[in-house]
Amino acid sequence: MKHDSQHPDSHTSDGINRRTLVAGAAGTGLGVAATLGAQFATEVRAQERAEEALPPLQTARVGFFGRRQAGVDTPPPAHASFIACDLNEELKAADIERLLRIITADAAQLTAGRAPVVDQEPELATIPAELTVTVGFGEKIFDLVNPAKKPGWLKPLTAFPQIDQLQEQWSHGDLLLQICSQDPLTLAHAQRMLLKDVRSFVTVRWVQSGFRNAYGSSQQGTTQRNLFGQVDGTINPTSQDETMDQFVWGSHEDLEPWEEGGTSLVIRRIHMNLDTWDQADRPAREDAVGRTLDTGAPLTGESEDDVADLSATTELGFPVIAPYAHIRRATAQNPVEHILRRPYNYDLPVSNASGFSDHGQTSGGVSNSGLIFCSYQADPLKQFVPVQKRLAELDMLNTWTVPIGSAVFALPAGCSESGFIGESLFS
Numbered sequence: 001m002k003h004d005s006q007h008p009d010s011h012t013s014d015g016i017n018r019r020t021l022v023a024g025a026a027g028t029g030l031g032v033a034a035t036l037g038a039q040f041a042t043e044v045r046a047q048e049r050a051e052e053a054l055p056p057l058q059t060a061r062v063g064f065f066g067r068r069q070a071g072v073d074t075p076p077p078a079h080a081s082f083i084a085c086d087l088n089e090e091l092k093a094a095d096i097e098r099l100l101r102i103i104t105a106d107a108a109q110l111t112a113g114r115a116p117v118v119d120q121e122p123e124l125a126t127i128p129a130e131l132t133v134t135v136g137f138g139e140k141i142f143d144l145v146n147p148a149k150k151p152g153w154l155k156p157l158t159a160f161p162q163i164d165q166l167q168e169q170w171s172h173g174d175l176l177l178q179i180c181s182q183d184p185l186t187l188a189h190a191q192r193m194l195l196k197d198v199r200s201f202v203t204v205r206w207v208q209s210g211f212r213n214a215y216g217s218s219q220q221g222t223t224q225r226n227l228f229g230q231v232d233g234t235i236n237p238t239s240q241d242e243t244m245d246q247f248v249w250g251s252h253e254d255l256e257p258w259e260e261g262g263t264s265l266v267i268r269r270i271h272m273n274l275d276t277w278d279q280a281d282r283p284a285r286e287d288a289v290g291r292t293l294d295t296g297a298p299l300t301g302e303s304e305d306d307v308a309d310l311s312a313t314t315e316l317g318f319p320v321i322a323p324y325a326h327i328r329r330a331t332a333q334n335p336v337e338h339i340l341r342r343p344y345n346y347d348l349p350v351s352n353a354s355g356f357s358d359h360g361q362t363s364g365g366v367s368n369s370g371l372i373f374c375s376y377q378a379d380p381l382k383q384f385v386p387v388q389k390r391l392a393e394l395d396m397l398n399t400w401t402v403p404i405g406s407a408v409f410a411l412p413a414g415c416s417e418s419g420f421i422g423e424s425l426f427s
């Protein structure tokens, strides 16, 4: 399974493929229809030419409407903000509906590069830069609106005492807004617009901001690197075969989506200790994961896409990929244990940066860095938890990493232009 490299242009904001429109209009038949069709085609082509002349991010829209929400299997843009909110105490089901309608209306406008009506800085809404807004629900939304629809897995993950040092400030939440864009200014504006519009319903619980390689810094589809310098995201479900449908959207016979077009998101904030990582030499770093640092190839192969041979041994009979190597421990042990990893790096400023952060310490030293580890799957209990359990028991990477936040959300299906995100809870 290779990282998904689908281009966002295939996801049109208006749900209409412009080239299909041109072809359709040009072939409308005789007389007036033909003339109108030709005129229409010319206009569409002229608009296309005008758009082609613009800087690419000004027209890079990811469609908001559809049977699934964008921001899951669409290519991850360079910047992301994950915002967990808590619902205000007095809210009723009707308030939640109003809240979701507002979020839907704002998100539809902003992702199309248009300013919502009450936008006081409408100029900041004009560069969509692949903006996506993805909505997730915590338990309380179901409890208030439709308890019968609450997925059984929607609760805090079981503890992983060997590794967890969870902090409340990065955990849980009633409502998630995941906002991604190639342009940090577009993202900041969308975040402020959405939060302004929902502030009478919710209180922000935490915000996690993350980044990946900048737009244009590598070929489309190149797997990103994390702050350990590792190629991170090689083995993943993809839309190029059936794996994305099976494991993220739940079409696999042993899985079931909580609702058609819905999925789940587990967010683990994982501190990465770069000070102690500095002490490990290159062979030790590669041995810890089971892949090389330069190309990301498995230690038994030549290139990133080579399949890791977990049975290969050295001349002395030791496994080439160690028993404690991250990829050996993380690899699926049954037909459904596949997750979509869509991580973002974080790197917070450290005041008075000095000294050294020891093993297991999550502060001090000269950096405060890590991964916003986002895992999408149809069923966290069947897919994410067994992998995390194995890694908690044994994984050499634990020497340098500490989970400090944890949250689980149900992502509802997408909606049509006349609907709103989460509408199925109200029917």
Ligand code: HEM
Residues within 6 Å of the ligand: 226, 228, 230, 231, 232, 233, 234, 235, 236, 268, 270, 271, 272, 289, 291, 296, 308, 326, 327, 328, 330, 331, 332, 339, 370, 371, 373, 384, 387, 388, 391, 397, 401
């Ligand atoms: C800071 C924490 C972590 C780092 C730095 C990290 C890094 C990596 C790297 C470099 C790879 C190899 C390349 C690839 O396939 O992407 C990998 C693979 C993988 N990781 Fe992680 N990872 C972390 C946490 C996790 C967690 C928490 C999970 C799940 C609970 C996980 C699940 C996986 C899986 C399923 C694979 C693919 C395994 C296979 O080869 O089949 N990782 N990770």
